[in-house]
Amino acid sequence: MTGTAARAWPRRLKTAVYLVVAAAFMVGAVTKYLPGETFFGPPYSVKFADWGYPSWFRFVVGTIEGIAAILLVIPDRRTRFAGATALVFVLTGATTTHIVNHDPISESISAPSYLVVTTVMALANWPADWRDVLRPRRDAVNA
Template identity: 70%
Template sequence: MTPRTWPTRLGTAAYWIVAMAFLVGAVTKYLPGETFFGPPYSVKFADWGYPPWFRFVVGTLELICAALLVIPDRRTRFAGSAALVLLLTGAVTTHIVNQDALSRSLAAPVNLVIVAVIALVNWPADWRDLLRADKKSPRADSGRPVARI
């Protein structure tokens, strides 16, 4: 094994670990009874002010995003992590609005930071020029006029 394959394998393992965490979270949202996270999610969602069926929507989104994280393509990983950033922003907001205890709400902001880092790492290369407007940008060297808004 070459030394270059180890970082690649560790990165792949990290994506799988994050995806498995969201897979477990998605599966527990489908379970009717108590989970190892506490009361049933149908009760939790009702306590938070959401309809009980909304847990299926959140669970399905988590399941789809977990699948997107393990596909070895930057754009699919970016799409999955960006969708999770939006989903987890809603989760963090829900915990803040409902003033949940820190022990019950710590996982959401931690996971939000993790998937935000994954989204930034997998930001598509051709979109990186959108972040730069300096003279080192390949778009600035192309001779084409760049529309500025």
């Protein structure tokens, strides 16, 4: 491998991981809007009610998941940090919900697994200065 190809490999692998995670959450976001049963089981309106949430709360969670998935795909550290951080909050709630409701491990393993992955993504894209997330870019200001 040449020097350029050797440097491109990790970047491509990282991009592939972001795309796979984003695709998984986009599928999850879309299924939260479906009215009937999904390939994940019963309708999410029923699942959310069983978990103790109002059935409309699935739209809130689905919207956050969809926006976060889009942010993960954009090749910018700030947007990836924002998307991963949003998913960390959603997945913390999902993991807590599964624990409180004593869901079987077969139904609840994906939430803590993705929580670990998205936490690593958020830490990998952590801004040098946390205020950078909220500031406009300098190149955009000077243009």
